[in-house]
Amino acid sequence: NEEDQFERNSYHELKWIYPSSGRYDDSDRYVVLSCCKSGSFHYFFTIDRTTIKENRNGQGYFHIEPYLIWPDGSGEVLEQEYITCQSVLSKSLGPLSEWSSRIEVGRHSGYNMIHFTPVQCLSNVSNSSYSVSDHHKLNTKFEGTYEQMKILIDTMTKQWRILSITDLVYNHVANDCALLRDHPEAAYNLINSP
The missing domain is CATH 3.30.750.90 (Transcription Regulator spoIIAA)
Structure with a gap:
């Protein structure tokens, strides 16, 4: 829902749709997912029909491209x-x-x-x-x-x-950056990365 606040670690169960009603096998099953926000999203699935993330049997990511207006x-x-x-x-x-x-x-x-x-x-x-x-x-x-x-x-x-x-560069800084002078623990060193 477009009005819903997105929460990165919140998951919702999707119900499988079985076009052949499982008469032969369930290889034609699918889910319908309507996406209204762009970005990268994580999903997982379970085989035992639980919705607990720790019981997942597989997982992955999918990407929804943004509209550039x-x-x-x-x-x-x-x-x-x-x-x-x-x-x-x-x-x-x-x-x-x-x-x-x-x-x-x-x-x-x-x-x-x-x-x-x-x-x-x-x-x-x-x-x-x-x-x-x-x-x-x-x-x-x-x-x-x-x-x-x-x-x-x-x-x-x-x-x-x-x-x-x-580009927004957050994962590294210059050697002469004040951040490293004020917070030396932010850099790799023998104490935090032995």
Whole structure:
């Protein structure tokens, strides 16, 4: 149900439908599942007709693709098979004031989505595009603010009809990240990972 709050660890039993009424075997059985939320979902099944997760005989995941709707009020859906995405190294785009002209090349080349590598502050040591040193601050090399970035993204979306995505990097940080200085236990070490 679309109004129901999704709970990751809550499961609901689905009833099997038997088209041949099990006269010969039950290999034609199936369930009907109406999905109204996108994402990855876990399921399990049991053979002994219990609904206890610990008694599961098998499990898996399925994925429901999202609808990408243009935010211009038209309600038009961008079908996933029509996405043409260009990846750009954010750190190579220069000051934020110059991004528009650089990204516009993608617009004129027919792209309808731009993938930005992380836009946060990067390591002073490696300057790797995925070595984030501060998850809360915009890369100072952009000489801009998050509000200015929002204005650019809004222009891309509403005027150019180009969607944008970016990477969120939570599973690793730069060596010079304050998080590691303030919380050394967050890193692999001989105490927590012998």
